[in-house]
Amino acid sequence: MTLVIDTEHLTKFYGSSRGIVDVDLDVEVGDVFGFLGPNGAGKTTTIRILLDLLRPSSGTATVLGLDARADGVSIRGRVGYLPGEYALYPRLTGAETLRYYANLRGGVDWPYVDTLARRLDFDQARRAGDLSTGNKRKLGLIQAFMHRPELLILDEPTAGLDPLVQREFYAMVDEAHAAGQTIFLSSHVLPEVQRVCSRVGFVREGRLVAVEDVAALGKKAVHHVEIEFAGAAPASEFETLAGVGAVRATDHRLGFTVTGTLDAIVKTAARHEVVAMTSHEPDLEDLFLAYYGEGAADAAAGEGADDAA
Amino acid sequence: MPPRGKGPTMLRDAFFKGLRDQRRSLLIWVAAVAVYVVMMCSLFPSIREGAADMQGYIESMPEAFRRAFMGESTDFGNAVTYLNGELFSLMTPLFVMIFGIALAAAQIAGEEENGTLSLLLAFPVSRARLLFQKYGVLVAGTVVLCGAHLVTMLLANAAIGLDVAVSDLVGAHASLFLLALAVATVAFAVGAATGRRGLTIAVGAGLGIVSYLLNVVAQLVESLGWLKKLSVFYYYGGAEPLRLGFRPAYAAVLLAVAAGALLVAWLAFERRDVRV
Known part of the structure; x- marks a missing residue:
């Protein structure tokens, strides 16, 4: 199988503080990969390196067979990315914002953007400055899906979404998976990963501690x-x-x-x-407990509140 | 693709989007500068009448002091002297530099601090391309403001009969543009390298103020005369760009400052991490 995401010994320090250490990640074509860990574990750091927003301290990252650093533009042409945190232009309407992003991307099928907006019940006429957190998230999801990318990299995609929209998002992920797209999403909520993902990687204190098939999780849970x-x-x-x-x-x-x-x-x-x-x-802490014993779970539960970035 | 929303063509890339963002601010700046220029120019005829009395007073000032703030000529009956003193020696460069620094801060640093840069760089646009498109906004904005100043002055020159040579006006405005560009590009580079809006403004403003003061001090204190060479203000023409006209060698220095700063901006932005 070809690897869609392949990192080797990926390490990032912010000055002397730990971002991620020695992350070896393999995501295969057609995977729905859940990147699971508490806040501050290094999920966002890893994702931002894949998008070439951050430069690793050491190690390599390959996306779609291309070097994350040297071929960033080609990679980003084929990837849909939803950042964990982002702001929109307050004075642009939803439609204008999406039009701008579609133009930066090029070759976007606009009727499909409308379809996505209807699915997520997103009102394109409102100004971005007036949007709630959930609606900003919807716009982010639309722009990530709008060009039917080979790979979707979604950082905490359901944060702030109401349950109905969350369900629609899960359906979108299932359809993308059925269409052969690869999905890499980060989450700190286990049931979400169990609901949509086929494989899960556990991140803790900047390290990828285990990768499991989701189907096998229940046995150890x-x-x-x-x-x-x-x-x-x-x-x-x-x-x-x-x-x-x-x-x-x-x-x-x-x-x-x-x-x-x-x-x-x-x-x-x-x-x-x-x-x-x-x-x-079982919640995340219990799962860590099952996998790594008491000390690991305590350490995971005691992590800081924010993803270092 | 059917057009949708307001001004879709202005949303085609970061350059046009940048101009679109600035349209309101640019309009206000252009109007303010035009009003100011017209006001100062229309005061000239009455100043000219009293110029002879003023000349005695001006000449009674210490010469170094006079030169530092007004240049060679003491004859305010001459439009060139008047315009240098009232506009080009301080107020006009101050306006365009403030404008340029603010515009520079709104580019890379502005997008980064607002949180819009992460998503912008998620599209297949290279950092270099984004940087140069953003810089294009800065150049275009500065051209428009300096151009508006020039056009207003040309109109006032003809309407009020200031009798200033058009070539001198064009030359002084070219120097003005290069001064603003040099200062704004240094600020832009700070923004591109650090992503900090406050620092961008502080360094830009610091460069402007220090340059102005260096040039003045160099005139006041003979032994410190060499200091003026460190000042972008000196290469602009100090207190009398309109009398000195456009001097290619001096202009080249300002252009070199801008080019060097742009290079730094590019190299630094290519290499660094982008903050959330």
């Missing part, structure tokens, strides 16, 4: 389960099950964590009268 029984909580029956830990029992309630599938606990619970049962999706 930690679920928090809580069961309310009609009778006394049968704690002892659960404590002995494989993968179950941290069991806490009050008279009718039982709470515990499960690593892997829920099959055994459901079958065990079925032997009793169950009043209610809840299972929480």
Whole structure:
């Protein structure tokens, strides 16, 4: 398989402060790759190097087989990019802004821009200065998709979008994937990555710590389960099950964590009268816990608030 | 493609978009400069009447002082002396330099601080191309303002009968343009290299003020005469560009300053990280 994004030992320091360290990233043609990590982990830094907005301290980055630094213009002609943070020209309307961006790009099929705007329910007549965060994001998404690029690089694409638009965005990603486009998106929300991505790379403190198939994630994931029984909580029956830990029992309630599938606990619970049962999706910290143990999760949870850039 | 929205042709690239952004500000500057020029020129006939009395007063000033601020001639009955003193020695260069520095700050540094540069550089436009298109906006704006000053002055010259040679007016305005361009390009380079709007304005303004002061001090203190050579103001013609006319060698120095600064802008912008 040809690599659409290929970085080797990619490292970026801002003065003496860490951006990313030794990132080896392989994204293949047709991947929907989720770049997952807490804020400040180095996701934005990596993306901005791919777009040639930042220059790496060391290491190399290749996009679509071209050198990120030397062939930036050709790369950007074939990539759609949504920055994590950006401003628009307050006095231009949405339509004028998109027209300007389409002109800078060249060869944009304008009816398709209108189609995208309708899909995202974006009002092109309003001035950019009057747009809400969500609407600015929509404009950003439209310009990223407008030329049907081979590769979409989307930095936190759903931040600030309301759930309905978020769903439309997921549909757009699915369609782009079906059309053979490659998608690389960053996120700090696990369910989002699970919803749209086929592969996920975990970033932590500037390092790419693991790359997994999303389908395999569930097997290692930690679920928090809580069961309310009609009778006394049968704690002892659960404590002995494989993968179950941290069991806490009050008279009718039982709470515990499960690593892997829920099959055994459901079958065990079925032997009793169950009043209610809840299972929480594993969050990012839990996943780090499953992968790297206590120390890693603490470190991930304690990261700074902002992506260094 | 069907035209859509206002002025789609002005949105074809960063140069035209830059001009579009400046249209309101440019209009105001042109109007202000034109009004100022007309006002000063129309005062001349009444000044000329009292010029003989004024000459005695002017000549009573210390010579070095007089030269520093007014140049050789003391005859305010002469339109060239009057226009040098009232416009070209300070106010006019001040206006065009302020305009040029503000325009320079609105280019790379302005886009970067506003947060619009990240997206702009996400399109298949090279940094060099963007930089030169942005610089084109600066040059075009400065040409328009200096041109408006020239045109107004040519009209006033004919209407009021100032009797200044057209070639002298054109020459002085060429020097004026090059002065503004040199200062604004240095500011532009600071913006391109750092992306900081405040620093861009500070360095541009600093260069203008220091240059003016150096030129004055060099006239006032004989032993410091060499200092004037460090001042872009000196190459512009100091206090009397209209009398000195266009001097190619001096103009070349200003052009070289602009070219050097543009080169620095390009090299620095090519190499550096762009901030979010």
